[in-house]
Amino acid sequence: MPHGDSNPFCTRFIRPGAIPFRFPQDQNADDLVQRLRAGLRGAIVGPHGTGKSTLITTLMPTLRHAFGGRVLRQQCSSQGRIRLAELHRMIARAGDGLLVIDGFEQLSRPQRILFRLALARSNCALLVTTHQPYAWLPVVWRTEIEDRLALGLTAELLVGQAEYYQRGMKVFQRLWAQRRPNLRETWFAMYDDYFTWSTVTHGQPIR
Amino acid sequence: MWFTEGKGDEDIHVHHFQRYSASHYPEGLSGQPQFLRTQLPVSPISYHGKLLRICWCLRLRLFIENGREIVAQHPFVLLPSHAPR
Numbered sequence: 001m002p003h004g005d006s007n008p009f010c011t012r013f014i015r016p017g018a019i020p021f022r023f024p025q026d027q028n029a030d031d032l033v034q035r036l037r038a039g040l041r042g043a044i045v046g047p048h049g050t051g052k053s054t055l056i057t058t059l060m061p062t063l064r065h066a067f068g069g070r071v072l073r074q075q076c077s078s079q080g081r082i083r084l085a086e087l088h089r090m091i092a093r094a095g096d097g098l099l100v101i102d103g104f105e106q107l108s109r110p111q112r113i114l115f116r117l118a119l120a121r122s123n124c125a126l127l128v129t130t131h132q133p134y135a136w137l138p139v140v141w142r143t144e145i146e147d148r149l150a151l152g153l154t155a156e157l158l159v160g161q162a163e164y165y166q167r168g169m170k171v172f173q174r175l176w177a178q179r180r181p182n183l184r185e186t187w188f189a190m191y192d193d194y195f196t197w198s199t200v201t202h203g204q205p206i207r
Numbered sequence: 208m209w210f211t212e213g214k215g216d217e218d219i220h221v222h223h224f225q226r227y228s229a230s231h232y233p234e235g236l237s238g239q240p241q242f243l244r245t246q247l248p249v250s251p252i253s254y255h256g257k258l259l260r261i262c263w264c265l266r267l268r269l270f271i272e273n274g275r276e277i278v279a280q281h282p283f284v285l286l287p288s289h290a291p292r
Binding site: 005010011012188191192195 | 212213214215216217257260282
Protein backbone atom coordinates (compact mmCIF):
# COMPACT_ATOMS: atom_id res chain seq x y z
CA MET A 1 0.00 0.00 0.00
CA PRO A 2 1.42 3.43 -0.90
CA HIS A 3 2.56 5.58 1.97
CA GLY A 4 4.07 8.95 2.83
CA ASP A 5 4.51 11.48 0.05
CA SER A 6 5.11 8.89 -2.67
CA ASN A 7 3.06 9.07 -5.82
CA PRO A 8 0.55 6.22 -5.30
CA PHE A 9 0.81 5.33 -9.00
CA CYS A 10 4.61 5.03 -9.19
CA THR A 11 6.15 1.77 -10.45
CA ARG A 12 6.80 0.47 -6.95
CA PHE A 13 3.08 0.21 -6.22
CA ILE A 14 1.68 -0.80 -9.60
CA ARG A 15 4.34 -3.07 -11.13
CA PRO A 16 3.24 -6.65 -11.91
CA GLY A 17 2.96 -8.52 -8.63
CA ALA A 18 2.84 -5.45 -6.39
CA ILE A 19 -0.92 -6.00 -6.22
CA PRO A 20 -1.81 -9.70 -6.15
CA PHE A 21 -4.02 -10.97 -8.96
CA ARG A 22 -7.69 -11.15 -7.96
CA PHE A 23 -9.39 -14.32 -9.14
CA PRO A 24 -13.16 -14.39 -9.63
CA GLN A 25 -14.95 -15.94 -6.64
CA ASP A 26 -15.43 -19.36 -8.24
CA GLN A 27 -11.83 -19.73 -9.56
CA ASN A 28 -8.36 -19.90 -8.07
CA ALA A 29 -4.72 -20.52 -8.99
CA ASP A 30 -5.06 -24.28 -8.51
CA ASP A 31 -7.78 -24.53 -11.20
CA LEU A 32 -5.57 -22.77 -13.72
CA VAL A 33 -2.50 -24.87 -12.88
CA GLN A 34 -4.53 -28.07 -13.16
CA ARG A 35 -5.65 -27.07 -16.67
CA LEU A 36 -2.01 -26.42 -17.57
CA ARG A 37 -0.83 -29.73 -16.12
CA ALA A 38 -3.47 -31.59 -18.10
CA GLY A 39 -2.18 -30.34 -21.46
CA LEU A 40 1.37 -29.20 -20.60
CA ARG A 41 0.86 -26.19 -22.89
CA GLY A 42 -1.11 -23.10 -22.11
CA ALA A 43 -1.60 -19.43 -22.89
CA ILE A 44 -2.84 -16.57 -20.73
CA VAL A 45 -4.45 -14.22 -23.22
CA GLY A 46 -5.47 -10.62 -22.79
CA PRO A 47 -4.98 -7.06 -24.01
CA HIS A 48 -2.28 -4.67 -22.73
CA GLY A 49 -2.46 -3.79 -19.06
CA THR A 50 -5.09 -6.31 -17.99
CA GLY A 51 -2.99 -8.25 -15.48
CA LYS A 52 -1.25 -11.04 -17.44
CA SER A 53 2.16 -10.46 -15.82
CA THR A 54 0.51 -9.93 -12.45
CA LEU A 55 -1.25 -13.28 -12.86
CA ILE A 56 2.04 -15.02 -13.72
CA THR A 57 3.74 -13.47 -10.68
CA THR A 58 0.88 -14.55 -8.44
CA LEU A 59 0.96 -18.07 -9.91
CA MET A 60 4.70 -18.65 -9.51
CA PRO A 61 4.61 -20.29 -6.05
CA THR A 62 1.81 -22.67 -7.17
CA LEU A 63 3.62 -23.42 -10.43
CA ARG A 64 6.87 -24.18 -8.59
CA HIS A 65 5.02 -26.55 -6.32
CA ALA A 66 3.23 -28.25 -9.23
CA PHE A 67 6.38 -28.66 -11.34
CA GLY A 68 8.76 -29.68 -8.59
CA GLY A 69 10.56 -26.36 -8.48
CA ARG A 70 11.77 -26.59 -12.10
CA VAL A 71 10.16 -23.41 -13.37
CA LEU A 72 12.03 -20.88 -15.52
CA ARG A 73 10.53 -17.49 -16.34
CA GLN A 74 11.57 -15.34 -19.29
CA GLN A 75 10.37 -11.82 -19.99
CA CYS A 76 10.20 -10.78 -23.65
CA SER A 77 9.92 -7.08 -24.37
CA SER A 78 9.75 -4.95 -27.48
CA GLN A 79 12.91 -3.08 -26.38
CA GLY A 80 15.26 -6.05 -26.39
CA ARG A 81 14.24 -9.03 -28.47
CA ILE A 82 15.41 -12.30 -27.01
CA ARG A 83 17.59 -14.50 -29.19
CA LEU A 84 16.30 -17.91 -30.20
CA ALA A 85 19.49 -19.55 -28.91
CA GLU A 86 18.62 -18.26 -25.46
CA LEU A 87 15.17 -19.84 -25.64
CA HIS A 88 16.76 -23.15 -26.71
CA ARG A 89 19.05 -22.98 -23.69
CA MET A 90 16.06 -22.34 -21.47
CA ILE A 91 14.18 -25.34 -22.87
CA ALA A 92 17.24 -27.48 -22.09
CA ARG A 93 17.56 -26.03 -18.59
CA ALA A 94 13.87 -26.51 -17.81
CA GLY A 95 14.20 -30.25 -18.58
CA ASP A 96 10.84 -31.81 -17.71
CA GLY A 97 9.83 -28.71 -15.78
CA LEU A 98 7.97 -25.61 -16.93
CA LEU A 99 9.07 -22.69 -19.09
CA VAL A 100 7.09 -19.47 -18.60
CA ILE A 101 7.38 -16.83 -21.31
CA ASP A 102 5.84 -13.46 -20.55
CA GLY A 103 5.12 -11.49 -23.73
CA PHE A 104 5.23 -14.36 -26.25
CA GLU A 105 3.87 -12.15 -29.04
CA GLN A 106 7.14 -10.19 -28.93
CA LEU A 107 8.88 -13.11 -30.65
CA SER A 108 8.86 -12.86 -34.44
CA ARG A 109 6.78 -15.39 -36.37
CA PRO A 110 9.85 -17.40 -37.54
CA GLN A 111 11.12 -17.40 -33.95
CA ARG A 112 7.81 -18.75 -32.69
CA ILE A 113 7.82 -21.53 -35.33
CA LEU A 114 11.41 -22.56 -34.54
CA PHE A 115 10.70 -22.37 -30.84
CA ARG A 116 7.64 -24.60 -31.23
CA LEU A 117 9.71 -27.19 -33.13
CA ALA A 118 12.38 -27.18 -30.42
CA LEU A 119 9.74 -27.51 -27.74
CA ALA A 120 8.16 -30.52 -29.50
CA ARG A 121 11.45 -32.39 -29.13
CA SER A 122 11.56 -31.76 -25.38
CA ASN A 123 9.60 -32.80 -22.30
CA CYS A 124 9.25 -29.21 -21.22
CA ALA A 125 5.84 -27.75 -20.36
CA LEU A 126 5.05 -24.23 -21.55
CA LEU A 127 2.97 -21.34 -20.26
CA VAL A 128 2.95 -18.02 -22.10
CA THR A 129 1.24 -14.67 -21.83
CA THR A 130 0.17 -13.15 -25.11
CA HIS A 131 -2.16 -10.59 -26.62
CA GLN A 132 -3.64 -12.99 -29.13
CA PRO A 133 -4.27 -16.76 -28.97
CA TYR A 134 -2.30 -19.29 -31.04
CA ALA A 135 -3.97 -22.42 -32.42
CA TRP A 136 -1.36 -24.77 -30.92
CA LEU A 137 -1.57 -23.26 -27.41
CA PRO A 138 -4.76 -23.89 -25.42
CA VAL A 139 -6.05 -20.78 -23.68
CA VAL A 140 -5.95 -21.49 -19.94
CA TRP A 141 -7.03 -18.00 -18.89
CA ARG A 142 -8.32 -14.78 -20.42
CA THR A 143 -7.55 -11.62 -18.48
CA GLU A 144 -10.15 -8.90 -18.30
CA ILE A 145 -10.80 -6.17 -15.81
CA GLU A 146 -14.33 -5.27 -14.88
CA ASP A 147 -15.08 -1.66 -13.98
CA ARG A 148 -15.83 -2.60 -10.38
CA LEU A 149 -12.46 -4.28 -9.94
CA ALA A 150 -10.59 -1.39 -11.59
CA LEU A 151 -12.32 1.08 -9.27
CA GLY A 152 -11.66 -1.10 -6.22
CA LEU A 153 -7.95 -1.50 -6.96
CA THR A 154 -7.59 2.24 -7.55
CA ALA A 155 -9.37 2.98 -4.29
CA GLU A 156 -6.87 0.68 -2.52
CA LEU A 157 -3.96 2.61 -4.03
CA LEU A 158 -5.48 5.83 -2.73
CA VAL A 159 -5.88 4.64 0.85
CA GLY A 160 -4.02 7.17 3.00
CA GLN A 161 -4.41 9.91 0.35
CA ALA A 162 -7.32 11.67 2.05
CA GLU A 163 -6.67 15.02 0.35
CA TYR A 164 -6.46 13.56 -3.15
CA TYR A 165 -8.92 10.66 -2.84
CA GLN A 166 -12.10 12.30 -4.13
CA ARG A 167 -10.38 14.05 -6.99
CA GLY A 168 -8.39 10.90 -7.77
CA MET A 169 -11.45 8.67 -8.05
CA LYS A 170 -13.23 11.21 -10.24
CA VAL A 171 -10.23 11.59 -12.55
CA PHE A 172 -9.80 7.82 -12.66
CA GLN A 173 -13.35 7.29 -13.90
CA ARG A 174 -12.77 9.75 -16.73
CA LEU A 175 -9.39 8.27 -17.71
CA TRP A 176 -10.63 4.69 -17.38
CA ALA A 177 -13.51 5.43 -19.76
CA GLN A 178 -10.93 6.58 -22.35
CA ARG A 179 -8.40 3.77 -21.84
CA ARG A 180 -10.46 0.74 -20.80
CA PRO A 181 -9.38 -2.13 -20.54
CA ASN A 182 -5.75 -0.98 -20.13
CA LEU A 183 -5.50 -0.42 -16.38
CA ARG A 184 -1.73 0.03 -16.43
CA GLU A 185 -1.96 2.87 -18.95
CA THR A 186 -4.78 4.44 -16.93
CA TRP A 187 -2.64 4.35 -13.79
CA PHE A 188 0.27 5.92 -15.69
CA ALA A 189 -2.07 8.78 -16.59
CA MET A 190 -3.13 8.94 -12.93
CA TYR A 191 0.55 9.28 -12.00
CA ASP A 192 0.71 12.48 -14.06
CA ASP A 193 -2.49 13.83 -12.54
CA TYR A 194 -1.26 13.14 -9.00
CA PHE A 195 2.05 14.86 -9.78
CA THR A 196 0.26 17.96 -11.11
CA TRP A 197 -2.09 18.02 -8.13
CA SER A 198 0.67 17.59 -5.52
CA THR A 199 2.84 20.25 -7.15
CA VAL A 200 -0.03 22.76 -7.13
CA THR A 201 -1.17 21.79 -3.64
CA HIS A 202 2.15 21.38 -1.87
CA GLY A 203 4.36 23.72 -3.84
CA GLN A 204 7.30 23.24 -6.14
CA PRO A 205 9.22 19.98 -5.83
CA ILE A 206 12.91 19.80 -4.94
CA ARG A 207 15.18 20.36 -7.92
CA MET B 208 20.03 4.85 1.88
CA TRP B 209 18.52 6.30 -1.22
CA PHE B 210 15.97 4.92 -3.65
CA THR B 211 14.33 6.12 -6.81
CA GLU B 212 10.69 6.08 -7.65
CA GLY B 213 8.66 7.22 -10.60
CA LYS B 214 7.24 5.84 -13.80
CA GLY B 215 10.18 3.69 -14.90
CA ASP B 216 12.69 1.23 -13.46
CA GLU B 217 13.66 1.65 -9.86
CA ASP B 218 17.03 1.75 -8.15
CA ILE B 219 18.13 1.51 -4.55
CA HIS B 220 21.43 1.90 -2.72
CA VAL B 221 22.33 1.35 0.90
CA HIS B 222 24.93 3.96 1.84
CA HIS B 223 25.44 2.91 5.44
CA PHE B 224 24.33 -0.28 7.15
CA GLN B 225 24.51 -1.07 10.79
CA ARG B 226 23.18 -4.16 12.53
CA TYR B 227 22.45 -4.30 16.22
CA SER B 228 21.89 -7.65 17.88
CA ALA B 229 19.84 -8.22 21.00
CA SER B 230 23.09 -8.31 22.99
CA HIS B 231 23.46 -4.56 22.35
CA TYR B 232 20.33 -4.07 24.41
CA PRO B 233 20.50 -6.41 27.42
CA GLU B 234 17.68 -4.49 29.04
CA GLY B 235 15.61 -4.23 25.86
CA LEU B 236 14.75 -1.15 23.85
CA SER B 237 13.66 1.27 26.52
CA GLY B 238 12.53 4.07 24.23
CA GLN B 239 15.79 5.95 24.64
CA PRO B 240 17.07 7.69 21.48
CA GLN B 241 19.64 5.74 19.49
CA PHE B 242 22.43 7.51 17.62
CA LEU B 243 23.88 6.85 14.20
CA ARG B 244 26.75 8.62 12.50
CA THR B 245 27.76 8.45 8.85
CA GLN B 246 29.28 10.76 6.25
CA LEU B 247 26.90 11.33 3.38
CA PRO B 248 28.23 11.33 -0.20
CA VAL B 249 28.16 14.36 -2.49
CA SER B 250 25.76 12.58 -4.81
CA PRO B 251 23.12 11.64 -5.71
CA ILE B 252 21.36 14.62 -4.24
CA SER B 253 17.64 14.55 -3.54
CA TYR B 254 15.59 15.22 -6.65
CA HIS B 255 11.89 15.50 -7.26
CA GLY B 256 11.07 15.49 -10.95
CA LYS B 257 7.99 14.47 -12.84
CA LEU B 258 9.30 11.13 -14.07
CA LEU B 259 11.82 10.39 -11.34
CA ARG B 260 12.41 11.10 -7.68
CA ILE B 261 15.58 10.39 -5.74
CA CYS B 262 14.68 9.97 -2.11
CA TRP B 263 17.07 9.69 0.82
CA CYS B 264 15.88 8.12 4.03
CA LEU B 265 16.86 6.40 7.20
CA ARG B 266 15.23 2.98 7.28
CA LEU B 267 14.93 0.93 10.43
CA ARG B 268 14.11 -2.75 10.21
CA LEU B 269 13.28 -4.45 13.46
CA PHE B 270 13.33 -8.25 13.48
CA ILE B 271 11.04 -9.70 16.10
CA GLU B 272 11.47 -13.16 17.63
CA ASN B 273 8.44 -14.78 15.99
CA GLY B 274 9.71 -14.05 12.47
CA ARG B 275 7.79 -10.82 12.06
CA GLU B 276 9.47 -7.57 11.23
CA ILE B 277 8.64 -3.90 11.53
CA VAL B 278 9.95 -1.37 9.03
CA ALA B 279 9.99 2.34 9.73
CA GLN B 280 11.35 4.99 7.42
CA HIS B 281 12.31 8.61 7.99
CA PRO B 282 12.93 10.72 4.89
CA PHE B 283 15.49 13.49 4.69
CA VAL B 284 16.77 15.76 1.92
CA LEU B 285 20.37 15.73 0.72
CA LEU B 286 21.39 19.02 -0.89
CA PRO B 287 24.72 20.26 -2.25
CA SER B 288 26.56 22.39 0.29
CA HIS B 289 26.17 25.56 -1.79
CA ALA B 290 22.40 25.19 -2.10
CA PRO B 291 20.21 27.78 -0.32
CA ARG B 292 18.70 26.36 2.88
